[in-house]
Amino acid sequence: MNKTALRALLRERRALIAPESHGFSRPTGQGRRAPGLSQHQVDQLLHRTLGTYHRLESGTYPNAPAELxxxxxxxxxxxxxxxxxxxxxxxxQDPPGPLYPTSGKEIPGVWQEAVDGIDHIAYLSDSSWDLLACNRAFAELFPGHRAPANTMRWMLLDPHARHMLVDWQNAWAPLLLPQLRAALAARPDDDTLAQIEKEVLADPEAAPIYLSGGSAMHPDGDERPLLHARLGPGWATMCAAQPLTTPGARLMILVFHPGVQRAHPRRPALRAG
Known part of the structure; x- marks a missing residue:
């Protein structure tokens, strides 16, 4: 626990909330003049035992519940x-999940310009894998240059995907399906993710792989076989990143190397110094 930083953060934000906005009145005579809600008022609004919030703000509440x-x-x-x-x-430690159900659903508009400026195949999806932005190189992977509305649903369930994602059953699905499970664990109320899971469980090929488990969390650094619509068979090396203001969203950049065999050298890890 970082007591000093915790106290500063909570005091600063508590001072910004007018008691009147929650039905409390300020004393008119001798009494408290500090700005914002009192610690007692926070307990009242949160329906917690008197002194609970004081323990949190003062740093004397070790292992405070995530719900609090x-x-x-x-x-x-x-x-x-x-x-x-x-x-x-x-x-x-980091949070067990996003603060608001709507978090992870939008990104600053400048990201489209940033994605357009990437030469490699690139796209951005939100926390439900709904497509937010993509460049031309990504759109060219699909018939009529029509990118899918949801990239995870396409990768897991579309018949064209199982042809394009070479060796789908072994090289792709066992690494994709655990990502869906992990996303649902963090966002159990996400209707889009729940619907994709329902469709996966109804699919005779995807369901057994999903039910078998797996521990893949993200594809960063993975190299997988891919049939490119224009360049033919090859290998896609994936770079994954997350826009910092949009938890759960992901920027995917696919570096494609044509060829049936992995003839290209893998670059060594980058390290400072």
């Missing part, structure tokens, strides 16, 4: 970055 932290964060109107900080300061 989430309630405080929402009452104080924290954004996703502040939510990460709160969990790191209070628990020394």
């Amino acid at each position: 932290l989430r309630d405080v964060a929402r009452l104080f109107g924290l954004n996703e970055q502040e939510w990460v900080l709160l969990c790191r300061y209070a628990l020394l």
Whole structure:
């Protein structure tokens, strides 16, 4: 626990909330003059035992429940970055999931320009794998240059995908399906993810692989066989990143090398110095 940083974050955000906005009145005579909600008022609004919030803000509440932290964060109107900080300061770990159900669904518009400027195959999807932006190189992978609305649903369930993603059953599906499971664990109320899971479980090829488990979390650095519509068979090396303001969203860049065999050398890991 980082008590100093935790106290500073909570005090600053608590001071911004007018008690009147929650039905409290300020004392008119001798009494408290500090800005914002009192610690007692926070307990009242969160329906917690008197003194609970004081313990949190003062740093004397080790291993505070994630539910308490989430309630405080929402009452104080924290954004996703502040939510990460709160969990790191209070628990020394990242949050168990996003603060708001709508988080991870949009990115700054400049990302389209950034993706357009990438020469390699590139696209951006949100936390449900709905496509947000892609470049021409990505669109060219698909018939009529029509990119799929949801990249995970396409990769897992579209018949064309099982042809284009070479050796789908061994090289792709066992690494894709655990990502779906992990996303649902973090976002159990996501309707899009739940529907994809339902469709996967109804698919005779995908269901057994999904039910068998697996531990793949992301494809960063993976190299997989891919049938390019224009360049023919080859290997796609994947670079994965996340826009910092959009938890769960992902930027995917595919570096494609034509050829049936892996004839190209793998670059060594990059290290400073």
